Amino acid sequence: MKKIFLFISLITIAVVAVFNSCSKKLDEANAAYPALNPIKPDANAGTWKPILLAAASEFPCAAPIATTSPDYILQLNEIKSFQKNITSDDKDLVNYWGAGAVLRWNEIMRELVAKHNVPPYQNPDGTYPIPSANNPLAYPLFPFSNPPYAARAYAYLSAAQYDACIACYYYKALYNRAAPFTVDATIQTLLPKSTLPSYPSEDAVVEGASIELLKLLFPGDQEYINQKAEEHKRARLIAGANVRSDIDAGESLGRAIAAKFIARARGDRAGAAVGTQAQWTQFETDAIAKGEIPWYSQESPKRPPMLPLFGKVKTWLFDSLTMVTTIRPAAPPSTGSAQFKTETEEIYQMQKNLTREQKKIATFWSDGVGTYTPPGHWNYIAATEFAQLGFSEARWARNMALLNMSIMDAGVVCWDTKYTYFNPRPMQMDTRIKTDIGLPNFPSYISGHSTFSGAASTVLGYIIPTKAQQFIDMAREASISRMYGAIHYRSDCETGLTAGNKVGSYAISRGHTDGAE
């Protein structure tokens, strides 16, 4: 028996040594963001140019109660009571939200995008059900947050956060109410002390705007969204950064501003982007009439193309005429041309001789089913950079808005182009071609990844000029990753990048004139 124990103990020791159970714990990058501590407070952000608001003061925010009033004292005591009974969970919450409101709500949206980025399962008759915003929890769950849906979602969230910040900073300057830790020195502050007036709370205004947009875009996840909102508000109180009235005023202001963005979203034609059978057939007929081989779904059963009318959705940075006349790329190589054959053969050879490193690049940028999509990937890249730069909430919001408006507009340009030319994928033309990463269900020209990345890298290079070349390199890698994945021709990728760059330049023009430089 002793020998048995000895043997088992030895094995167990060996196993524990090799497989330290602690090593199973994951070290996640988003847990390590530093607390928001602006180098420049951007106290004048109330004067920056809003996106939809007619003026920073378009939505009212009532004057705050005096810091000497009994109600205010009551609110100070609320903070003290939180702090007296503070738990380690509370501290975690404070640290989590302390990284920044724009950052965290952007991250929450990325999570919801990844959760919902799954194409619906077919009906028994081989057709596909279409998710309904009015019945989000019945199958097929709403939304199917594919790349165009996601691009638009990030853009609305960021744009609303930005306008909300402008209004918030306007009222901060107007009312100039001191922060609780300034009024009462016995209030502890668990986060860096902001030099800004604390009414209304910039965290709460971002929270208020964010939850309304998130509920619109992810209506089946309202409980989760509300829970996050409660945690956020609570974290600000525990941290001693705001009193209850700062939070309440900020949240109401944010929600009121969000309503304006929601009204725009309801009228931006995205609701009709799915199209109809007649329209799907029309794309095919038009391509054939032009003497081209039309795109066909390579899925089985054949799935209707993804959001074919997304190219008609209302853009942020330019009008539809500009898009069609100056941004939409010229036609791809004809499906009958020698160049087209050469490009198809290039993809066949590439996937046949793919190296492990190329496969890794294809996977790294793939951002397919079940991920936060390429727009989400660029949001993550941006957030990781911004977190190191000591931005104020207002600057975070402004930069994210420029980034995401450009990404959404890049998506619109890309989809407009895809459905103008309705070009087949390499696999449709050469059945020997196989992919390691999955084939998207929409036409080939131009590459969505390339267009998104072209726009995002241009805008990020404007925001962080010292890293411009790195962003360009990343965009090129994202672009060529689609060739490694054997799902795009070289023309798709190169033209996509250029189109994206153009879109990005419109965001830069806006940046030059929004008052934030």
Place this chain on the structure above:
Amino acid sequence: MQNKYYSKKRVLVIVICLFFFQQTIFAQTDIDGIMMQKNFFCIGPTVDKTSWKNYWEGTFKRDNANLGTVSSTAAMIMGNYGITDKLNVLFGVPYIKTKASAGNFKGQKGIQDLSLWIKWVAKEKKMWKGNLKGIVMGGYATPLSNYYIDLMPLAIGMHSKTASIRLMADYEMGDWFATISGTYMFRNNVKLDRNTYYTTELHYTDEVKMPDANDFNFRIGYRSSTWIVEAIVDKMATLGGFDITKNNMPFVSNNMDATKLALHIKYDTDFVNGLSFVADANTTVAGRNIGQTSSFGGGIFYILDFSKKKKEETKK
């Protein structure tokens, strides 16, 4: 030198259970009550073909016209060396190639994981009219190549280093026997080629937490010096992990369960001493987040005798 209970002819017996999405190789030698005699080394190749058309997405059983039938062919070298009559070491190295009969996904191929086992007869006693053995085993598996795990239905493995502890009881009465075993598998975290992924939440790391797994195996049958014929029930389950959501892609850290029925036959040849043939078949009867596999395989084994006795005999 012929040991009453460890006939040298009762050697290597193989069943390769290729789990769908997982494809961990389980050699039957790891999981039977048969030992290699001291200084004898049994080695040989096996080939196995596993395929599935239907799979369980969570508990929902479906097929997928974008995959068709997914098949996996494994060629493996296995060996078993007797350090003593009661202590054996075993190893296996498979080369695997996968393929989907429909759709656009590229089949994957490569050398998968080296698995090593130490097998020790800790206790042995006569009981009623037969003989009971208590066997303790320790196993370790480690990937031998940088294979790709992010295309789960077609990936050749999970790329997780695994340490296992197995307790086994084998009862033999005449030519009839039954073996029962339980295994606990500690599975190390794995790394993806990307820096975020979604399970039931979004993770910002390339590292994936792998649930541990366990396995119960019961086998019963006939075991003579020439033939082994046995029927097997095997139930493997991860301890944790999550379900594939509807129409989503499978993932390395899914909750995977599989109950399999298997048949194993081994024939020790009369014409060449030490040469044996094995044939196996198994089928998955219940599962979760795995394919409903059917598997057929076979192998050839030969015993090399490194014992002094053999050398002496050779000298004569």
